[in-house]
Amino acid sequence: MPLPPSVPIPGPISGPISGRTRLYAVLGDPIAQAKAPALLNRLFAANGVDAVLVPVHAPADRLDEVVRGLKAVANLDGLLVTVPHKLAMCGHADELSEAAALLGSTNALRREPDGRWYGDNFDGAGFVRGLAAAGHHPAGLRVALAGAGGAGLAIAAALLTEGAAALTVTDPDPDRINALLDRLGPHWPGRVTAAPHPPSDIDLAINATPLGLTPTDPLPFDPAPLSPGTLVADIIMTPPETPLLRTATTLGLATHPGIHMLTEQLPLYRSFFRLPG
Structure with missing residues (x-):
């Protein structure tokens, strides 16, 4: 089934990955179905952002362990969240948006300049x-x-x-x-x-x-x-x-x-x- 005309066609990441590249990860269990890496990496490339989004298979029974490890990565700037972790990931945010707090669910977290993690949810709006x-x-x-x-x-x-x-x-x-x-x-x-x-x-x-x-x-x-x-x-x-x-x-x-x-x-x-x- 072809993508609708408004959908950017995923393509290769432009430019080499280097020691300066910022990292993002999308967490899921399973993760093979995730479309976010293709679309977000295309977005990074189109806007000249030296960053890459990678899929991370985070088994549900090891989610806390995976997230703690990722948060310790100093050049990791953000996390996206897919099934089945959206409820559990609220516990890994230091602060939640009004929408995420109402839902008790988050599908995106960013690292703030002070190192705190801020969570929001865009599933409904999307x-x-x-x-x-x-x-x-x-x-x-x-x-x-x-x-x-x-x-x-x-x-x-x-x-x-x-x-x-x-x-x-x-x-x-x-x-x-x-x-x-x-x-x-x-x-x-x-x-x-x-x-x-x-x-x-x-x-x-x-x-x-x-x-x-x-x-x-x-x-x-x-x-x-x-x-x-x-x-x-x-x-x-x-x-x-x-x-x-x-x-x-x-x-x-x-x-x-x-x-x-x-x-x-x-x-x-x-x-x-x-x-x-």
Whole structure:
């Protein structure tokens, strides 16, 4: 599936890596699916920044050990975070943005001049910007969201902030569901509910779970009962057409791939990491 026209095509890093090169890392478990290195390294090159973003496979049971080691690297300026570490990484920030503190989730941390680490979360903003760029504006939409983890929390908050009329969340883990409701319910009373399955009469159905990363994964939800006209979105980027999106397409439903969420975060990362351009 080709990238949309607005997406910069990943290319090689321009210029040699030297002892002056600044380092960034993206942490995940797994990490092979990560698109951030290709896109961020292209961004560095386009803006003449002597830096490189590398993928780091940080097993969940060794995350603390990995992060402590990375923080000790003096020329490491920033961290990006992918599944499943976004909630846990809040504990590695010395300070959180208002958004990250509300969510209890971070997907980007930068080293401040005094050595402290500041965390923020751009998943929700990136997802909403991606929707809008594709002509789908959240205001007034009835939304079903599968996944109450770090990415799901961020997306839920961003959609509600942008005026989504109602949000129904599904997740097999009741603790994650309750945590999401406790965090978001007081800010948007009556607009956030939980259900075992997505309602059929919705405008937008989103997969914010890792299901779809591997071919043997079950679908995060069955799109067959969804009403005609429902938009089915997935935040997974590899493969670009996930089994969920492929199934939705065969049912005649419109789809929205995960790459939009990352590419629309690029200008946010540029500002967050104080890059030129």
